Amino acid sequence: MRKTEPVPKPATSPNPPVMPGNTTPFDIHLRGGRVAFNGDDIFHDLDLTLPASSITCLLGPSGVGKSTLLRYLAGLVDGEAGGDIACSDGRPLLGRVAYMAQQDLLLPWRSVRENVVLGAVLRNERPDLARADALIAKVGLSDAAHLRPAELSGGMKQRAALARTLMEDRPVVLMDEPFSALDPLNRMRLQDLAARVLRGKTVLLVTHDPLEALRIGDRVHVLRGTPAVLSDAMLPAGSIPRDVTDPEILRHQAELLRQLGATAEELNRAEGTA
Numbered sequence: 001m002r003k004t005e006p007v008p009k010p011a012t013s014p015n016p017p018v019m020p021g022n023t024t025p026f027d028i029h030l031r032g033g034r035v036a037f038n039g040d041d042i043f044h045d046l047d048l049t050l051p052a053s054s055i056t057c058l059l060g061p062s063g064v065g066k067s068t069l070l071r072y073l074a075g076l077v078d079g080e081a082g083g084d085i086a087c088s089d090g091r092p093l094l095g096r097v098a099y100m101a102q103q104d105l106l107l108p109w110r111s112v113r114e115n116v117v118l119g120a121v122l123r124n125e126r127p128d129l130a131r132a133d134a135l136i137a138k139v140g141l142s143d144a145a146h147l148r149p150a151e152l153s154g155g156m157k158q159r160a161a162l163a164r165t166l167m168e169d170r171p172v173v174l175m176d177e178p179f180s181a182l183d184p185l186n187r188m189r190l191q192d193l194a195a196r197v198l199r200g201k202t203v204l205l206v207t208h209d210p211l212e213a214l215r216i217g218d219r220v221h222v223l224r225g226t227p228a229v230l231s232d233a234m235l236p237a238g239s240i241p242r243d244v245t246d247p248e249i250l251r252h253q254a255e256l257l258r259q260l261g262a263t264a265e266e267l268n269r270a271e272g273t274a
């Protein structure tokens, strides 16, 4: 029988020290998840599986509880919480998760390189600068490694935040609308970059954009209602990043928009502009 663990208590840091041990990919199973604030359930009895080494995208209307679900999995929720989170390797999830928030949360007085190594510095560890520089190169910021956040564009800040997330080297990455503040072209570039650099990790990504989910998600769920329930996973075909002009992807988009509450008239309009 699979071992389960109680829902973790809120942690003081989103990325507590990494737990040593084997690095074999593992599935994550949430069963009977529940979070309530002031006695009101945001969701209850929620089941979700995150298969190893895959990108799962989570869509849903504003305020439905997407960030709450992400924070719950990261052990960061400050409401009432219940349910079981089990990993298929029988080890706890806590300590194996990197969390990337909606805003880049870079420290303004530190350079890109200093921000990337921040986790190690906060844990009083010696930062691996060679690895940091390799990751900074991977996200295309080598020439900007010495710059402070105020000197960076929005896309560059998100690249730096992505490098910092990867620097933590966790097998699981939880991302809350990581590209939402970017213009469409930069957003597409960051999606491609993320899909490439996150390969092999188990990712849960919250987004408001059905096409973003269909572009880089192996699986797409919609969270909706009060208390919120999860739709069955949509499994778009084809390799990532997908071509969003593909008619099959556009059909999936229409289905997701329908699940998000679009009316028939709105769907016809969306199809007309596709």
Ligand SMILES: Nc1ncnc2c1ncn2[C@@H]1O[C@H](COP(=O)(O)OP(=O)(O)OP(=O)(O)O)[C@@H](O)[C@H]1O
Residues within 6 Å of the ligand: 037, 038, 042, 060, 061, 062, 063, 064, 065, 066, 067, 068, 069, 078, 079
């Ligand atoms: N710490 C908290 N205390 C009380 N209520 C909270 C807390 N955090 C979230 N909520 C409430 O829980 C609900 C879900 O919020 P959440 O941020 O998870 O929604 P969301 O789907 O991520 O929204 P958005 O798409 O706008 O970011 C909202 O009604 C919000 O006000």
